[in-house]
Amino acid sequence: MQPILEIKDISKRFRISHDKLPYLSLRDSFTSIFKPGSSTTEEFKALDNISFNIQAGESVGIIGRNGAGKSTLLKILSKITPPTSGTIISRGRIASLLEVGTGFHPELTGKENIFLNGSILGMKRKEIESKFEEIVDFSGVDKFLDTPLKHFSSGMQLRLAFSVAAFLDPEILIIDEVLAVGDTEFQKKCMRKMEQVGREGRTILFVSHNLGAVANLCKKGIVLDSGKLMYNGDADQAIHYYYSKLIDNQGVLKMLERKDRSGSGKFRFEAIRLLNKENSEVSVYKSGEEMRVELKLKATNINDSGKVYATLIIKDSVGERIMGLASAFYNKEILARDGTIITWKWRCQLAPGEYNCGLSMYEGIIGGIVVDSIPDAFRLNIEEGDYFGTGVIPPVRRDKIFSDFEVISST
Amino acid sequence: MHDNRIFVAMEYEIKPHEKLSLGIKELWQYRELFFFFTWRDIKVKYKQTFFGFAWAVFQPLLLMVVFTVFFGKGQQPEGLPYPVFAISGLILWNIFSTGLTGAGNSMVTNANIIKKIYFPRLIIPISAVLVSLFDFIMAFIIFIVILIYYHVHISFCWFPVMIITGIIITSIATFGVGSLLAALNVKYRDFRYVIPFMIQAMLFLTPVIYPVSKISIGWIKYILAINPMYSAIELFRYGFNGGQELQTDLICISIGSSFLFFVIGLYYFRKTEVYFADIA
Numbered sequence: 285m286q287p288i289l290e291i292k293d294i295s296k297r298f299r300i301s302h303d304k305l306p307y308l309s310l311r312d313s314f315t316s317i318f319k320p321g322s323s324t325t326e327e328f329k330a331l332d333n334i335s336f337n338i339q340a341g342e343s344v345g346i347i348g349r350n351g352a353g354k355s356t357l358l359k360i361l362s363k364i365t366p367p368t369s370g371t372i373i374s375r376g377r378i379a380s381l382l383e384v385g386t387g388f389h390p391e392l393t394g395k396e397n398i399f400l401n402g403s404i405l406g407m408k409r410k411e412i413e414s415k416f417e418e419i420v421d422f423s424g425v426d427k428f429l430d431t432p433l434k435h436f437s438s439g440m441q442l443r444l445a446f447s448v449a450a451f452l453d454p455e456i457l458i459i460d461e462v463l464a465v466g467d468t469e470f471q472k473k474c475m476r477k478m479e480q481v482g483r484e485g486r487t488i489l490f491v492s493h494n495l496g497a498v499a500n501l502c503k504k505g506i507v508l509d510s511g512k513l514m515y516n517g518d519a520d521q522a523i524h525y526y527y528s529k530l531i532d533n534q535g536v537l538k539m540l541e542r543k544d545r546s547g548s549g550k551f552r553f554e555a556i557r558l559l560n561k562e563n564s565e566v567s568v569y570k571s572g573e574e575m576r577v578e579l580k581l582k583a584t585n586i587n588d589s590g591k592v593y594a595t596l597i598i599k600d601s602v603g604e605r606i607m608g609l610a611s612a613f614y615n616k617e618i619l620a621r622d623g624t625i626i627t628w629k630w631r632c633q634l635a636p637g638e639y640n641c642g643l644s645m646y647e648g649i650i651g652g653i654v655v656d657s658i659p660d661a662f663r664l665n666i667e668e669g670d671y672f673g674t675g676v677i678p679p680v681r682r683d684k685i686f687s688d689f690e691v692i693s694s695t
Numbered sequence: 696m697h698d699n700r701i702f703v704a705m706e707y708e709i710k711p712h713e714k715l716s717l718g719i720k721e722l723w724q725y726r727e728l729f730f731f732f733t734w735r736d737i738k739v740k741y742k743q744t745f746f747g748f749a750w751a752v753f754q755p756l757l758l759m760v761v762f763t764v765f766f767g768k769g770q771q772p773e774g775l776p777y778p779v780f781a782i783s784g785l786i787l788w789n790i791f792s793t794g795l796t797g798a799g800n801s802m803v804t805n806a807n808i809i810k811k812i813y814f815p816r817l818i819i820p821i822s823a824v825l826v827s828l829f830d831f832i833m834a835f836i837i838f839i840v841i842l843i844y845y846h847v848h849i850s851f852c853w854f855p856v857m858i859i860t861g862i863i864i865t866s867i868a869t870f871g872v873g874s875l876l877a878a879l880n881v882k883y884r885d886f887r888y889v890i891p892f893m894i895q896a897m898l899f900l901t902p903v904i905y906p907v908s909k910i911s912i913g914w915i916k917y918i919l920a921i922n923p924m925y926s927a928i929e930l931f932r933y934g935f936n937g938g939q940e941l942q943t944d945l946i947c948i949s950i951g952s953s954f955l956f957f958v959i960g961l962y963y964f965r966k967t968e969v970y971f972a973d974i975a
Contacts, residue, residue: 298973363709363813364972372709386811389735391742396735403731404812432742 286375287337288487289361289456294370296331296356296511330356331367332511338504340376340455343488345498345519347526348508349544349660354491357508358382358460361489376455376487379406383460385445390434394425394444397433401448415451422473423447443470450477456487475500495523495602510543523602539661540582547654550590551620553643554582556662559627570669571678571686575632579643583622590647591617592655596628597642598664606639606685620645632666633686635678639664717965721815728814732822736797737829751833755785762904772906773936776845783935784903784928786834790827790865791924792894797823798873799890802881806975816968817961820874824866831862847935854934861931864953868923871956874964881971901925907942920945923953 331353338344346354359365361372362380387404388397398419402412412419420426423444425436433441459478478501482488492498498505498519505522507515515525540554560566561574569575577596583589595610609628611618618626641664644657668677671686678686741747759782767777775783798820802809805819842849880886898904901924910916919925926949933941 359972360709364810366711366969367709369711374709380812383811387808389739391739392735396738400731400735403728404808404814406814409727 285339288340288375289338289489290371290373291334291336291338291361292371292373294331294334294357294360294367294372295329296353296360296365297368298328298330299326329511331360333370334508334511334513335370336506336513336516338456338487338489340487341485342504343482343490343502344504344506345502345522346489346491346506346508347495347498347522348514351510351543352508353511354508355382355460356511358458358489358491361458374456377406378456378458379452379454380458381405381449381452381460382458384442384449388433388441388445391432393430393432394436395429397444398448401445402451405449405452406454407452411453419447419451422450422477439470446470446474450474454486456489457481458489460491495526497602499523499602539658542658542661544660545656545658547645547656549584550588550647550655551581551583551592551624551645552656553579553645553658553661555580558662558664568665568667569632569634570667571632571635572669572671572673573632575628575630575664577628577641579626581620581622581624581626581645583620586622589619589621592620592645592647593652594618594626594643594645597644598634599640599642600684601638601640603640606634632669633671634664634666635683635685636666636668639666717961718815718817722817725814725818728818729822729825732818733825733829736822736826740826748833751830752837755782755789755834756837758785766904772908773932773939775847775932775936779841779845779847779935780906780932781904782838782841783932784901786831786838787861787865787928787931788898788901788903788924789834790824790831790862791869791927792898793830794824794827794866794869795873795876795894796890797826798870799876799880799886801873802877802971802975803884803887806881809975810972816971817874817964820877820964821870824870824873827869828862828866842935848937849935850938853938857930857932857934861927864923864927864930864950867957868927868953871953871958871960872923873960875956875960878960878964878967878971881975882967897922897924902928907945916942916945917948920948921952923949923956925949926953 334353334357346357348354356365358380359382360367361374361378362382363378364380364382385397385401387401389400392400398416399409399412402419403409407415420429423440423446425440425444428436428440433444436444475497478488478490482501488501490498490502502519505515505517505519506513507522507526515522539556540552545552557578558566558569559576559578560569561576563576579594593610593612593616595608595612597608598606600606609630611626618624640660641662642657642659643661645655646657647653647655670677672678741750744750746753759778762781762785763778767781770777770780772780801819801823802816809816809819876886876890880890900919901922902919903924907916907919907925907929910919926946929941929946929949933939
């Protein structure tokens, strides 16, 4: 059978000019005529020769770090932006959902927005009319249909928006991150709807940071990194690849060179070491053992110093946040300068497994100016250990977290 | 099973941008979106206004009163009472000015949609012109009332023909200049400031509020005739000004210019539209 989607040698290059805004003023254009080469430009490959095929009925998850090219790929598949080279052959109608509620207008009522949004997403008016009841039912905002959207709470707007999208009926559905919206209850409802769409034999392309959702929804997975296709195969294998190859933590990782970070950059996390209580480097911890995570800072201007708060975030293997070890919880302000070393020290409460950790550093209060933030900075491997100090090892893969507790009995 | 699919052709390719076509077939497939964008803009324009659609009538009416008070003393330009002369020009002019403002800014105001979903981009500036045509229909009703009030003689043969001719020339010109400005506006935000200034200047370079016969220097007439609205308004008035003689050479220049703007605007828009999402 011919694949429903053939992606052949797709590349997308952007020219970045270092001294201009992306949109220009006429003056810039005129001056550049007379001063050719006065601005420095650099070519940036958002996608670099990507090729893969998708068979009809497959659900494919696309994963990768921020800036890996996932969104660019979806934009090309959605015809929003053309590729610089390469071709894509599609043998079915593509509907793309890069955002929920595209074209929603605050002045229009709920009902009017259903029609407008549905139409922008490519539904025919008759199609929307015939599904109208179901859409309203799914969204649960039936009481507010004649109320202007600006009076909706943001949660209601999202529910309405997703409900319209949920009733799209294309052969190929492209979805970007939209499941990360709404309250937990509604998210579950959306996931069930998506699973149903998948079972109906529709082809789905799904981009998400929520690797749990990818694992649930997709059979196949594609890993992108720096615009290159790194892995194409089973979803489980792809997730494994993502964690083991791209988020490597073997102490020597050149953290300074990583691009998937944000923040002002006054200080940067430069290097990491995972230590045990004897201060020797380890690659694995046991449950119950003392852990020391040591981070070295680098100042961009060598003489800079300043006060910062730092947080270490621990996430499970599918990216769900488990805990955040924030220095702010202890009102601990860190005096940062070039070469400062921050150490987190705690007893490992984590059950055996792989954990993904993020780092962030900010000035002022929580949510102040971000200095440096790396969402997927390193991994922690935890193996079975004598957490309770009794020699009883808790059964594997039952609990996620251990806690100190007492059992008191009285008669 | 799915006879209402947008992409009738089952197989299509996405390629780097190379060939230039009008994409009429695709526009036809997306025809309902014209309606929805136009309908949205009309709704939003008059939402939360007390007078609603009446604003489409007030604007030319008030301008007519102002111009009559200041310029209209005892004048009978082209054999018409000055208020009739002024409002006939103003209602057509309004298609051009509101259409041009709407279309010229349309790509920037709809940038959030353009970046997130594909549809033929031409739908947006065309819808902006359709919105201004809707305003025209509202204003046209009051225009008829004024014609009756001043007992203006209407040529029943020429009146409908010339109205339609005037509207077509106006729409073509509005779309042409509008889509050109829309495309330029995405890249050069200077045009946001150029548009209102241009419209204001052109109002005085068009025989909207004065007859072209007021201009005595011959060559200036020819320059003013480059303005597409010259022919639209002159032909429109021909339907009810008792068959005043038309300056055929000037009219031809003006019609030619409106078609030229149409072609240039359409060409430039189609040529640059694929990159709108990258730079908007």
